[in-house]
Amino acid sequence: GESVGLHLPTLSVQEGDNSIINCAYSNSASDYFIWYKQESGKGPQFIIDIRSNMDKRQGQRVTVLLNKTVKHLSLQIAATQPGDSAVYFCAEKRAGNMLTFGGGTRLMVKP
């Protein structure tokens, strides 16, 4: 199964460049946010998370930025590689542990 049929915004980057994927979330009461990566034929895979009491968190080659004032989340991928090509979803957690997903962005990496 794959999400390639979704009419998603697409970000196309050159291999080696940095990628920035943006997400606007809807609920100011959300206190936990996750970025997931979905490759063709696979389920969403956890990349990085951030709590609402933080504004930045770094992982391996990835950084998540949270701006609560404008309810905006971004995922930065350093030195983007062909294996980073996938659909990226942001998700916010509201009361009752219901994880709500954004619409997704397709990242295409050109060799």
Next chain:
Amino acid sequence: DSGVTQTPKHLITATGQRVTLRCSPRSGDLSVYWYQQSLDQGLQFLIQYYNGEERAKGNILERFSAQQFPDLHSELNLSSLELGDSALYFCASSPRGSGTNEKLFFGSGTQLSVL
């Protein structure tokens, strides 16, 4: 591999039929979630179970039902199927299902095609 197992991977059926999707959570996880991913609506939360009990309900149709068994595996039952039910159905699991920072781990999904 997330540790969450879903079967079958693909399911083709006709309108009006009933199907059952199965999910085995990661070892040790007590909570199971079902999501639907369709072309026009992205990932939609359907329902959550924790240790056999329903904990949260999302946009799940009355024609759909789920349960979690004592061994913690879960089944999603879809009945009176319509063309619009064609979608990818994902199961996810988490350790407790109530923690603020709990990550969900997803299976590879079941692709349902209703013809």
